[in-house]
Amino acid sequence: MDNQYISVGTREVNSDSSMKSVGAACYIDDIRLPRMLHCAILFSPHAHARIKHIDTSKAEALDGVRGVIHCFNTPRNLYNSAMRFYTDTSPSDMPKTEMIFDPVVKFVGDRVAAVAAESEDIARKALSYIEVAYEELDAVTTLEHAMQEHSPQANPAGIDGTNVCGAAVAYGSGSEQEVLLEVSQSPVRLTSKFRTSRVHHAYLEPVCHIASYTPDGHLAIWTSGQNVFCFRDVLSEALGIPQNRIRLIKTTCGGAFGGKLEVMHEPVAALLSKATGRPVKLRLNRREVFSSTRCRHEALITIQSGVHADGTLAAQHVHSALNTGAYATSGPNTAGAQSGKTFVMYRAKHMFYNGTPYYTNTPIAGAMRGYGCPQLMVSREAHLDRIARALSMDPVEFRLKNALEPYAENCMGKPMHNARLIQCIKEGAERFEWKRRREEARTGQGTKARGIGMGAAAHGAGWYPVYQDMTSVTMMMNNDGSLQLLTGIHDLGTGAKTVLAQIAKEVLTVPLDLIQVIEADTAVAPLDLGAQASRSTYIGGNCVKECAEELKRQLTKEATGLLEQEESELSVKGMHVHCTKTGRSVSFADIVDSAQKGTLGPQRQIGAFRSFCSREAVYSYSAVFADVEVDTDSGEVEVKEMLSVHNSGTVINPALAEGQVHGGVHMGLGYALSEDMMIDEQTGKVENPTFKKYRLFRSHEMPRIHVHFLEEPEESGPYGAKSIGECATDGVAGAIVNAVSHALGGADIDRIPMTPEYLKSLIRR
Amino acid sequence: MGDKTCVSFTLNGEPRSLELEPRWTLLHVLREVYNLTGTKFGCGTNDCGSCKVLIDDNPVNSCVYPAKKLEGKRVLTIEGISSDKRYMHIPQAFVNAHAVQCGFCTPGMVITALGLLLEDPDPDETKIRSYFTGNLCRCTGYVNIVEAVNLAAGRSTHG
Numbered sequence: 001m002d003n004q005y006i007s008v009g010t011r012e013v014n015s016d017s018s019m020k021s022v023g024a025a026c027y028i029d030d031i032r033l034p035r036m037l038h039c040a041i042l043f044s045p046h047a048h049a050r051i052k053h054i055d056t057s058k059a060e061a062l063d064g065v066r067g068v069i070h071c072f073n074t075p076r077n078l079y080n081s082a083m084r085f086y087t088d089t090s091p092s093d094m095p096k097t098e099m100i101f102d103p104v105v106k107f108v109g110d111r112v113a114a115v116a117a118e119s120e121d122i123a124r125k126a127l128s129y130i131e132v133a134y135e136e137l138d139a140v141t142t143l144e145h146a147m148q149e150h151s152p153q154a155n156p157a158g159i160d161g162t163n164v165c166g167a168a169v170a171y172g173s174g175s176e177q178e179v180l181l182e183v184s185q186s187p188v189r190l191t192s193k194f195r196t197s198r199v200h201h202a203y204l205e206p207v208c209h210i211a212s213y214t215p216d217g218h219l220a221i222w223t224s225g226q227n228v229f230c231f232r233d234v235l236s237e238a239l240g241i242p243q244n245r246i247r248l249i250k251t252t253c254g255g256a257f258g259g260k261l262e263v264m265h266e267p268v269a270a271l272l273s274k275a276t277g278r279p280v281k282l283r284l285n286r287r288e289v290f291s292s293t294r295c296r297h298e299a300l301i302t303i304q305s306g307v308h309a310d311g312t313l314a315a316q317h318v319h320s321a322l323n324t325g326a327y328a329t330s331g332p333n334t335a336g337a338q339s340g341k342t343f344v345m346y347r348a349k350h351m352f353y354n355g356t357p358y359y360t361n362t363p364i365a366g367a368m369r370g371y372g373c374p375q376l377m378v379s380r381e382a383h384l385d386r387i388a389r390a391l392s393m394d395p396v397e398f399r400l401k402n403a404l405e406p407y408a409e410n411c412m413g414k415p416m417h418n419a420r421l422i423q424c425i426k427e428g429a430e431r432f433e434w435k436r437r438r439e440e441a442r443t444g445q446g447t448k449a450r451g452i453g454m455g456a457a458a459h460g461a462g463w464y465p466v467y468q469d470m471t472s473v474t475m476m477m478n479n480d481g482s483l484q485l486l487t488g489i490h491d492l493g494t495g496a497k498t499v500l501a502q503i504a505k506e507v508l509t510v511p512l513d514l515i516q517v518i519e520a521d522t523a524v525a526p527l528d529l530g531a532q533a534s535r536s537t538y539i540g541g542n543c544v545k546e547c548a549e550e551l552k553r554q555l556t557k558e559a560t561g562l563l564e565q566e567e568s569e570l571s572v573k574g575m576h577v578h579c580t581k582t583g584r585s586v587s588f589a590d591i592v593d594s595a596q597k598g599t600l601g602p603q604r605q606i607g608a609f610r611s612f613c614s615r616e617a618v619y620s621y622s623a624v625f626a627d628v629e630v631d632t633d634s635g636e637v638e639v640k641e642m643l644s645v646h647n648s649g650t651v652i653n654p655a656l657a658e659g660q661v662h663g664g665v666h667m668g669l670g671y672a673l674s675e676d677m678m679i680d681e682q683t684g685k686v687e688n689p690t691f692k693k694y695r696l697f698r699s700h701e702m703p704r705i706h707v708h709f710l711e712e713p714e715e716s717g718p719y720g721a722k723s724i725g726e727c728a729t730d731g732v733a734g735a736i737v738n739a740v741s742h743a744l745g746g747a748d749i750d751r752i753p754m755t756p757e758y759l760k761s762l763i764r765r
Numbered sequence: 766m767g768d769k770t771c772v773s774f775t776l777n778g779e780p781r782s783l784e785l786e787p788r789w790t791l792l793h794v795l796r797e798v799y800n801l802t803g804t805k806f807g808c809g810t811n812d813c814g815s816c817k818v819l820i821d822d823n824p825v826n827s828c829v830y831p832a833k834k835l836e837g838k839r840v841l842t843i844e845g846i847s848s849d850k851r852y853m854h855i856p857q858a859f860v861n862a863h864a865v866q867c868g869f870c871t872p873g874m875v876i877t878a879l880g881l882l883l884e885d886p887d888p889d890e891t892k893i894r895s896y897f898t899g900n901l902c903r904c905t906g907y908v909n910i911v912e913a914v915n916l917a918a919g920r921s922t923h924g
């Protein structure tokens with residue numbers, strides 16, 4: 001990139017990394033408040049049961065126990081933990097199905113009771129003294145069972161006696177019949193059914209909260225959650241405390257990936273703090289994190305496409321069933337988000353999406369990096385390769401023929417902005433030497449079969465068009481010209497704070513070490529909608545840019561008096577306002593001083609507040625390429641090399657953006673090959689709730705990863721930026737599935753993860 | 766709680782004597798007794814490496830290390846590394862290589878890097894990758910962590 005910027009495009013180090021690297025950063029579990037108690041939760045051993053009676057007398061008699069709560073002594077206000085906009089915007093989209101303690105437990109891992117005690121050991125010991133009488137109910141532990149017409153209800157909130165959560169999301173370029181008719185009348189027709197597994201975020205920092213309820217009726221909560229303002233609103237609703245008396249403070253976050261976007265067990269800590277009059281800390285252990293937090297929606301996706309003989313996609317119908325687990329939380333929204341991505345990649349004139357979340361008596365699915373997108377992308381990219389095979393077309397050629405052009409209108413009549421999917425695929429194929437590798441792969445040796453595959457993906461930059469997206473930023477200049485930047489944007493370790501500071505620097509020339517970014521504290525920071533929807537750079541960045549520009553106007557205006565020059569003669573450089581005509585300049589510190597002394601008018605502070613609202617549906621794109629080797633005896637896959645090409649608009653910080661892609665690839669590889677939260681069909685228990693059995697890719701298993709950004713600026717983005725967080729992982733599994741299929745001579749893969757057992761059975765077939 | 770044991774060991778260069786309960790792990794001792802919170806609890810089951818410390822120069826998962834075995838041992842935690850001039854370049858290499866995202870795995874990674882470099886000052890990439898197999902990271906895909914170890918060993922592969 002040329003040097004038009006002083007800060008945009010530089011490889012600044014992630015803020016806080018010098019603290020984190022020496023163990024000095026303070027995560028929640030590192031906070032110790034005076035008189036703090038520790039909490040432990042009793043989780044249901046049953047998949048579905050009514051609690052008839054709870055006897056806590058023995059637990060309460062235990063030395064060191066200070067409080068015990070459960071469904072018979074706590075409020076039963078219904079809420080939706082995934083509420084993420086103004087609380088009551090769309091109740092039909094976000095059914096309220098959760099209580100802090102529900103007298104009917106709906107999955108193994110649902111909350112039954114909780115204890116606060118002088119130590120975690122005592123609290124955990126006390127759990128075993130709580131006596132609960134359950135009446136077991138019929139349970140539904142699989143998605144297929146939940147979908148059957150006369151299956152029992154996993155949650156009574158299911159629509160019309162079924163397990164449907166909320167309403168089906170169904171719309172397209174025309175009616176469903178029309179689109180299906182177009183499919184059936186096409187010369188080439190293909191239907192694929194694909195299953196994607198339930199996976200966990202596997203953030204390294206276990207879920208942890210501290211709550212402190214004080215005698216004046218105020219509640220403070222420390223969380224590493226991703227959406228403090230909505231947490232405040234949900235807690236206010238669940239506990240009946242006015243919003244002004246609840247303060248949510250986001251601490252340093254040890255990884256989240258969507259897994260900390262929804263209210264978790266904060267209300268439990270809050271109630272125990274209220275009951276005991278002391279601060280309460282809750283930290284889950286890893287088993288509990290697997291069973292009693294959130295996970296990705298398992299999905300069954302059926303795609304039907306009609307194709308012309310020349311390889312042009314004519315029509316496509318996507319049917320998706322999502323397993324939302326025991327409660328609604330994000331279910332309907334996930335289908336909604338999935339639906340949107342259906343229409344923004346390929347050019348078929350006729351497209352339709354029909355998706356439904358179903359309740360089951362299994363751990364709650366919720367937000368996870370990609371939010372419905374990875375399921376759709378892997379299924380469809382595998383499907384597209386099948387079509388290419390059926391037509392004897394090269395997968396790259398086939399996609400190039402069908403990908404949406406920049407600034408085109410999609411089948412829904414929506415403008416595509418600077419959508420560079422085609423360029424991602426083309427450049428990726430060239431850089432990866434697609435043709436050479438595909439040729440070479442034909443000549444495999446012995447039991448090692450080599451395969452080359454690709455997959456593409458798209459992801460938004462913010463909430464729009466699902467909701468209007470907005471955030472606010474406050475910036476204040478200190479007396480020495482340094483800056484305070486207050487934002488509700490949450491940095492989960494991604495570097496969001498650094499990116500925002502870089503944008504402020506671009507406008508104001510203030511170096512990063514003179515910008516204090518204060519994030520996500522409901523008592524201090526202005527409103528924001530949380531770290532989700534890949535929105536931090538695009539939404540937060542736009543807002544910071546506008547706010548910084550407002551601050552710059554104030555500085556320049558004050559300087560017109562000090563330098564006795566017109567505004568048009570002035571510019572900002574190195575924390576000074578310069579006059580090009582006279583060569584004179586005045587420092588930011590002197591300008592602030594002048595404003596505060598009231599030299600040129602009433603005394604005032606140099607500071608700005610700005611809200612930014614987005615009404616643009618903007619998408620980032622990726623094309624991912626993989627070179628793999630499959631051992632046809634053992635079914636083991638070794639991923640040798642990958643290239644991930646991204647159209648994220650201008651890259652504000654290449655080092656951080658590459659880091660997002662590296663992590664996204666890691667998550668996508670696990671999704672494709674090894675990660676699966678297995679649920680015992682009989683009991684509903686998570687069978688593998690440890691890092692020993694739930695297999696994340698480890699350092700020696702990772703391929704060489706190349707990352708390339710096409711820096712095509714997006715007009716509506718800050719300095720042309722779009723998004724990266726979720727797009728980094730969306731396309732990975734598709735590339736791996738297609739590479740493995742290529743290695744196996746075009747085998748039709750119909751599920752992930754592609755475990756060795758699965759691949760062996762496929763090879764035998 | 767009765768049967769307490771007493772152990773003497775060195776912690777980040779300082780001699781320590783501690784009366785402990787038999788069930789305590791080293792991680793518990795570090796975090797709850799000495800308030801050394803740089804060492805992290807990630808799983809408690811010996812699977813993630815967030816809780817790594819050096820015991821007599823070898824990386825060990827402190828979450829499963831019984832505190833009663835500490836007698837006569839030399840324990841080095843992330844806090845010890847960051848205040849030791851000989852080792853400070855290692856956390857700095859993690860910063861410079863952009864190997865820190867959420868940072869929860871980082872103290873364990875830095876400890877492991879020191880363990881490796883004490884054993885082999887010039888490890889190749891294969892060696893690095895296999896040495897770090899007990900350390901999980903969900904954020905970085907290990908790419909920049911490997912680079913950080915290269916940097917700490919006095920090499921840069923990215924130029």
Ligand code: FES
Binds near residue numbers: 805807812815817828
């Ligand atoms: S916390 Fe010790 S290995 Fe994970």
Ligand code: FES
Binds near residue numbers: 866
């Ligand atoms: S940096 Fe987040 S787990 Fe490694």
